Amino acid sequence: MNAASQGVSSERCRLYLITPPRLDPAAFRDVLAAALDAGDVASLQLRLKDASVDDVRRAVEILMPVAHARDVAFILNDDAKLAHELGCDGAHLGQTDGDHAGARALLKDRILGITCHASRHLAMEAGELGADYVAFGAFFPTDTKEVVHHAGTDILEWWTEMMEIPCVAIGGITAANCGPLVRAGADFLAVVGAVWNHPEGPAAGVRAMNAAIAAA
Ligand SMILES: Cc1ncc(COP(=O)(O)OP(=O)(O)O)c(N)n1
Ligand SMILES: Cc1ncsc1CCOP(=O)(O)O
Numbered sequence: 001m002n003a004a005s006q007g008v009s010s011e012r013c014r015l016y017l018i019t020p021p022r023l024d025p026a027a028f029r030d031v032l033a034a035a036l037d038a039g040d041v042a043s044l045q046l047r048l049k050d051a052s053v054d055d056v057r058r059a060v061e062i063l064m065p066v067a068h069a070r071d072v073a074f075i076l077n078d079d080a081k082l083a084h085e086l087g088c089d090g091a092h093l094g095q096t097d098g099d100h101a102g103a104r105a106l107l108k109d110r111i112l113g114i115t116c117h118a119s120r121h122l123a124m125e126a127g128e129l130g131a132d133y134v135a136f137g138a139f140f141p142t143d144t145k146e147v148v149h150h151a152g153t154d155i156l157e158w159w160t161e162m163m164e165i166p167c168v169a170i171g172g173i174t175a176a177n178c179g180p181l182v183r184a185g186a187d188f189l190a191v192v193g194a195v196w197n198h199p200e201g202p203a204a205g206v207r208a209m210n211a212a213i214a215a216a
């Protein structure tokens with residue numbers, strides 16, 4: 001199985017790591033390698049905010065090989081065209097990140113993930129369009145992003161009972177609060193702060209998340 005197919009198919013809940021919103025790729029390379037070496041990570045999303053296209057390109061060139069060397073799928077946030085052009089394993093699109101159907105056609109067998117907030121309707125639409133995963137959230141308060149939509153475990157239970165398409169939970173998830181999400185059926189837990197802001201460093205954050213998932 002290649003990194004792309006591994007990134008969205010799983011029997012058990014797995015960690016979906018998202019980068020900090022701002023980073024210097026040359027300096028971040030070793031930090032990322034240490035985090036990915038600390039435990040199981042299914043996918044890495046490059047989520048740079050306020051970065052130029054050239055900056056994103058450079059970050060992909062430097063960081064994607066680090067992920068691929070460890071069989072971690074590399075997903076680009078916000079831009080399906082650039083993800084395709086740069087050979088990423090897929091793209092994650094929000095509700096205002098362009099044409100989802102066009103992205104599905106462009107990415108072919110690469111991964112397309114779609115933000116569905118806390119909406120059953122958006123999730124059904126994403127599923128019909130051929131999304132490889134749907135993302136629900138935010139489940140908990142977060143400092144990483146200003147969030148408008150708040151999800152509960154009921155949407156994970158509803159989705160997993162009915163659909164085979166994997167679901168990702170996001171928003172303020174930590175080792176301390178993730179148990180109910182895993183038990184409700186989340187296929188992936190997407191995290192930023194729980195890893196990059198862990199008091200003992202990112203490697204400890206990855207270990208703590210994996211231990212909590214296993215214990216749930
Ligand atoms: C896995 C995952 N889920 C949700 C999001 C949020 O995407 P979006 O709503 O487009 O917001 P931004 O991340 O672009 O600020 C995500 N990135 N990844
Ligand atoms: C990108 C995004 N979309 C909804 S919440 C969120 C932030 C996730 O970061 P954290 O894991 O630090 O709450």
Ligand SMILES: [Mg+2]
Pocket residue numbers: 077078092093094097
């Ligand atoms: Mg977006």
